[in-house]
Amino acid sequence: MTSDAAxxxxxALDETVHQRVRLGVLAVLSEVAECAFTVLRDELALTDGNLSRHVRMLEEAGMVAVRKGYEGRRPCTWLRLTSRGSAALRTELAALEAILKRHGRGTA
Incomplete structure (x- = not known):
């Protein structure tokens, strides 16, 4: 095999993105401009520590931006998808679609 098409x-699956929690983080963040950490945690049914570990990996990869601040007097962390994260998610979804098509389950 000499060409990418082969x-x-x-x-084409990205090891950083393909992990279930990280894929979930990117998918949820792709649906909103910004999301509170606690909302994302609840949406994905994770613990604070588990989500923190995965967010850190995505942040280090430049796929997620983290903003810390306050909501009233309470500390709050907000997350948003970066352009790199959006591109990585699109690439991952395209690879998954190619796999589905290979198995006769392609999208219309």
Whole structure:
């Protein structure tokens, strides 16, 4: 195999994005301009520590931006998808769609 087109679609899956929680974070953030950490935690049914670990990895990869501040007197953390994160999610979804098409379950 010498061209990218010859590779199996799974070769396009990104190890950073493909993990279930990180894919969930990117998917949820793609639906909103910004999301509070606690809302994302509840939406994905995670613990604070588990979500924090995955958000840190995505932040280090430049896929998620983190903003800390206050909501009233309470500390709050907000997350948003970066352009790199949006592109990574699109690439991941395209790879998943290619896998589905290979198995006769492509999208219309």
């Amino acid at each position: 590779f199996h679609p799974t070769a």
